[in-house]
Structure formats: C-alpha cells, structure tokens
Amino acid sequence: MNTAVKEDSISLNGARVLVLGRSEAVLEAVLGELTALGIDAQGTAEPEKAPERYDARNYDLIALGRGLLGEAGQSLKAQFRERNADVRFLDTYAPFAVYEIATALECSYPPNVDLEPYLARIGREGPVAPTLETLKELHERHPDAIPFEAIDVLLERGVNIAPDAVEDKLVHGRRGGYCFEHNGLFKRVLEAIGFHVEGLSARVRWNAAPGTAPQPYSHMALRVVVDNVPWLVDVGFGGCVLTTPLRMDTIEPQATSHETFRLIPFGPGMLLQMWIDEQWKPVYELSGEPRLEGDYEVANWYTAEHPDSHFRRNLMVARTTTEARYTLLNGRYTVRYSDGRTHREVLEADGIERVLADTFQLPVQPDWRPMIERAALLTER
Known part of the structure; x- marks a missing residue:
C-alpha cells in the first residue's frame, strides 16, 4: 500500500480513477463505492489489456489490486508511464481499496514523515x-x-x-x-x-x-x-x-547476526x-x-490500557546491536552477545536509572524515579 509522491490535492468529485484487478465481482463492488463518492471510476478484470484500452493521460490515479504485485504490476506501470510519465499509481488491497483511493486522491496517504x-x-x-x-x-x-x-x-x-x-x-x-x-x-x-x-x-x-x-x-x-x-x-x-x-517465500532457516529464524505456513x-x-x-x-x-x-489500546497487559506491570526495555542484545526486565539486566557469551546482573534503582541513560540512551526524567523504584522492588533476587 504505497502511493507515489504527493501532489496538490484533487477533489473527489470528478476525479478520474482506473482500477485494475482480477475479479469482476470485486471490481463491481469497488467501482460502485467510488462512484457513490463522486469519483469517475472505471476498471477492468483483464489488466494485461488495459494499456491498450485505457489512455493513462485520462486518469488522476491508477489503482492496482494485490493480485498484480510483482512483475505483472511493474510491467503495467511501465506501459502506462510511456503515455503519461506523471500518472500516479496505488497498490491496494480490495477491503481497503475505496478508502485508500480516496485518501490518495486527497493526498493524505501515506502520512508525511521527515x-x-x-x-x-x-x-x-x-x-x-x-x-x-x-x-x-x-x-x-x-x-x-x-x-x-x-x-x-x-x-x-x-x-x-x-x-x-x-x-x-x-x-x-x-x-x-x-x-x-x-x-x-x-x-x-x-x-x-x-x-x-x-x-x-x-x-x-x-x-x-x-x-x-x-x-x-x-x-x-x-x-x-x-x-x-x-x-x-x-x-x-x-x-x-x-x-x-x-524472506517470506521460503521455509528454509535464515541466519541473522544473532539467532537463526524461519517462517513456516x-x-x-x-x-x-x-x-x-x-x-x-x-x-x-x-x-x-x-x-x-x-x-x-484497537490493539494499541489493549496493549497500553488493559489490566492484563504485561506492559502495565513490568519495566521492559531492549536495545539490539550487531554485537549484543541488551534487555532490562524490571531490575534484571541481561546482555547476550552474538558470540554466545551472556552477562546477567540484578540492579537496584540507581543501577536501573544508569543503564536506562547509558546503555539504552534514554533521556531519563526526574518523574520516572518512582516507576524505577517500583521496578527495582519487583525484581526477584
């Protein structure tokens, strides 16, 4: 779900959009909602023929369904750019398509980041x-x-x-x-x-x-x-x-600078x-x-506010470099080096404050002190 570089906003009423997908039924649903928003929307479930049938110069945005990720989508974009080098593209997913097309036209997606x-x-x-x-x-x-x-x-x-x-x-x-x-x-x-x-x-x-x-x-x-x-x-x-x-297209083990992982269906x-x-x-x-x-x-609210969330009960801090993993669970400080060595230490409140500032490079504030002292008391010794 990635739009091209933002331009000046476009009014939804009368905006011209071409939607490419694989399913006639899905296209019908998406085009119906876009039309209800006042968008001049067209689409086809034969995307390979689209560059011949539709002139890219006639559209403010061309949206491609998730089934067109990869080489097929890249080829279509290249063909459309031959007719209109400035045309904007949106890779989208059917359940989100109407929302993402509308917000892309209004230039509010993706959000700015400096x-x-x-x-x-x-x-x-x-x-x-x-x-x-x-x-x-x-x-x-x-x-x-x-x-x-x-x-x-x-x-x-x-x-x-x-x-x-x-x-x-x-x-x-x-x-x-x-x-x-x-x-x-x-x-x-x-x-x-x-x-x-x-x-x-x-x-x-x-x-x-x-x-x-x-x-x-x-x-x-x-x-x-x-x-x-x-x-x-x-x-x-x-x-x-x-x-x-x-990689998500293999079940083979994949080594990292620390552990080895794998992804399985x-x-x-x-x-x-x-x-x-x-x-x-x-x-x-x-x-x-x-x-x-x-x-x-919704998930953030649960994680931050629900009484069963472990984040509400424990101080948990981590930093990972290529050489080591540094973790702090309340007052239990652990360093796991990539060469297999491990250092463990139980810290009092002053020690917790020190590693927060030095190891984890956090701007420790005076009003954190009661929280730090509680974390020290929670630590099993």
Missing part, C-alpha cells in the same frame, strides 16, 4: 533508494539507535500512535517505543523512500507455555516487497527483534520460529492479510 531527522537519528548518511541493500541497512540500524520501551504505559500516560506523535517522541524526543510506534514509523519511512509496504498483525507466542490459549493480535509487523520478493520486516519486537529482513498466515536451545521455538503467528491503521489503534 526523512532527514529520522536518518540522522539512526546514523544513516547519504541518499536512500528502495533497494534491498537500503532495507537491510535501515533494519539493522533502527533497533540499535532507537530502543524498545513502554515507559509511558507505566507512567499512566498512554501511548499515542498518531504519526506526528510517534515522530516527535522517537525521533525528535530521542525516546523509544513499542511495536506500534517502531513499526508504524518504519512503515512510513519505507513508504516515503518508495518501498511497497503492508502492515501485518501477529499473535505473540514467545515464552507462552505449550497449550496456552491463543492471544489476541497484539503485535505489529511489516511485509515489504522488493524485486518481487516479500520480506518480513520487524524493528519492534523487544529483546528478540529481528536485525535483518527475512501456519493456517491462513505464517509462524515465525527461532532456533534456540537446540529446538525451534515459536515467536509469533502472523496474520495472512494486511491491516489498516484502525486495527492498530
């Missing part, structure tokens, strides 16, 4: 392009520079995942966040660079006892398509965060597993279909 401060925040210099090399570099740098934390939940401030609020907090405020903040920001960054990105949801399985009832979808991850290959991207999973994208979605203690352990179960921002608002 790339320069973000790239400075993660220590990335120079131009960026939508390549696999760029994706891997940004994915490695992000969890090193921006820690995982949910301190605002413990401070009863809630978590605002609106784009501007997240950017102010994680980029300009040099704070960390949890999955909806990290991956929401990363999604907007990647879209601004030109990647095709879809938001996914996941049921967390990590550390759950066998036979435990399935948890709600409370984690956000991303699917990024590069050169027709889908990649799992996740910069917001705490102490087990990925340090590189994982699992019902309508996929299961992410980690090789640890000489066995494959489940990390989370991915949804099979994309999610909208509203889906994350």
